[in-house]
Amino acid sequence: MRKIKELGEFGLIHQLSSRLKFRAPDSILGIGDDCAVYPVKSGMKEVISTDALVEGVHFKLSTTTPEALGRKALSVSLSDIAAMGGTPKRVLVTLGIPENFSVSFLDKLYSGFNTICNRFKVELAGGDTVSSPKCFFINVSVIGEANRVFTRQGAKPGDLIFVTGTLGDSSLGLKLLNRTKKDGSNDYKFLTEKHLDPTARVHEAGILARSKINITSMIDISDGLVQDLYHICKASKVGARIYEDQLPRSPEFARTCKKRSIPPLPLILNGGEDYELLFTLPADGAKNLNRQFLKAEVLVTQIGEIALKPRKVLLKMKDGAQNILSDSEGFNHF
Ligand code: ADP
Numbered sequence: 001m002r003k004i005k006e007l008g009e010f011g012l013i014h015q016l017s018s019r020l021k022f023r024a025p026d027s028i029l030g031i032g033d034d035c036a037v038y039p040v041k042s043g044m045k046e047v048i049s050t051d052a053l054v055e056g057v058h059f060k061l062s063t064t065t066p067e068a069l070g071r072k073a074l075s076v077s078l079s080d081i082a083a084m085g086g087t088p089k090r091v092l093v094t095l096g097i098p099e100n101f102s103v104s105f106l107d108k109l110y111s112g113f114n115t116i117c118n119r120f121k122v123e124l125a126g127g128d129t130v131s132s133p134k135c136f137f138i139n140v141s142v143i144g145e146a147n148r149v150f151t152r153q154g155a156k157p158g159d160l161i162f163v164t165g166t167l168g169d170s171s172l173g174l175k176l177l178n179r180t181k182k183d184g185s186n187d188y189k190f191l192t193e194k195h196l197d198p199t200a201r202v203h204e205a206g207i208l209a210r211s212k213i214n215i216t217s218m219i220d221i222s223d224g225l226v227q228d229l230y231h232i233c234k235a236s237k238v239g240a241r242i243y244e245d246q247l248p249r250s251p252e253f254a255r256t257c258k259k260r261s262i263p264p265l266p267l268i269l270n271g272g273e274d275y276e277l278l279f280t281l282p283a284d285g286a287k288n289l290n291r292q293f294l295k296a297e298v299l300v301t302q303i304g305e306i307a308l309k310p311r312k313v314l315l316k317m318k319d320g321a322q323n324i325l326s327d328s329e330g331f332n333h334f
């Protein structure tokens with residue numbers, strides 16, 4: 001395989017973008033000019049966001065594959081669009097590449113990009129390619145469209161709190177990657193894949209957006225359930241109560257915590273990177289929600305309710321005790 005130096009910046013961009021097979025039907029210009037160009041749909045709102053992944057901070061080259069890294073880099077950005085109830089349409093990707101980095105790694109990374117672009121009908125419409133003195137990094141900007149927009153603000157006292165999927169799998173997977181020898185079990189595979197290759201809940205966000213359900217607030221769980229629930233509470237000026245025995249966990253998670261004597265609750269509450277949707281709705285919408293999700297393959301679980309006071313997140317334990325949870329246990333970069 002040729003080296004980056006031999007390909008040059010434009011040769012590299014050409015080679016990588018030839019991996020990308022999905023082109024949005026309404027695109028006017030994609031990769032190759034100074035800008036990508038597409039028409040704007042009248043009556044729709046545009047939703048945009050950006051996310052960076054830095055080697056050594058967000059991933060280690062020793063524990064992931066380039067394909068999975070490509071899929072994850074796009075998924076975490078698509079998850080932000082899903083969290084607003086939007087449909088992702090286009091992404092722009094900036095790569096920071098250290099000297100002597102492997103072209104074959106980048107090829108496989110783009111093959112991971114291509115998988116997600118095809119799966120969610122998202123066009124990779126451009127980007128930038130720069131050298132980076134030490135670490136490899138990826139920045140993904142995403143543009144989507146929305147009819148109804150769900151924000152963090154709007155949760156009302158009495159609303160029910162729901163979450164998609166299961167909690168804690170990703171952080172337990174990370175723990176396994178960091179501290180144990182690889183093991184061949186299905187549980188190990190399931191949990192580490194939840195960390196290395198999360199699924200953005202784009203389809204589930206679509207179900208919510210198309211339904212008549214009055215979603216009063218929504219966020220995706222990237223920093224941990226409690227920290228992200230606090231984001232909703234602060235924006236909505238309310239508090240929340242959640243129930244220990246209602247927090248959804250996968251059988252793989254439960255078995256592994258038991259087998260390795262790992263306390264499950266901190267992972268469920270503060271683990272982060274689950275990329276599940278956390279949202280609220282008035283109690284009379286619950287039936288409709290469950291009906292809508294019967295068709296989806298993803299679980300949706302009521303984990304608690306919104307209260308006017310105190311403006312805290314309270315955890316009701318199985319034994320009846322009630323704890324005030326801290327808003328600073330989840331992931332924080334600084
Ligand atoms: P400019 O000099 O105008 O910034 P570039 O030379 O950086 O343009 O990029 C040329 C074209 O290739 C542009 O259309 C840009 O969007 C695209 N591009 C650059 N880097 C990437 C990348 N890593 N992935 C996909 N497209 C890229």
Ligand code: MG
Binds near residue numbers: 127128129
């Ligand atoms: Mg450029």
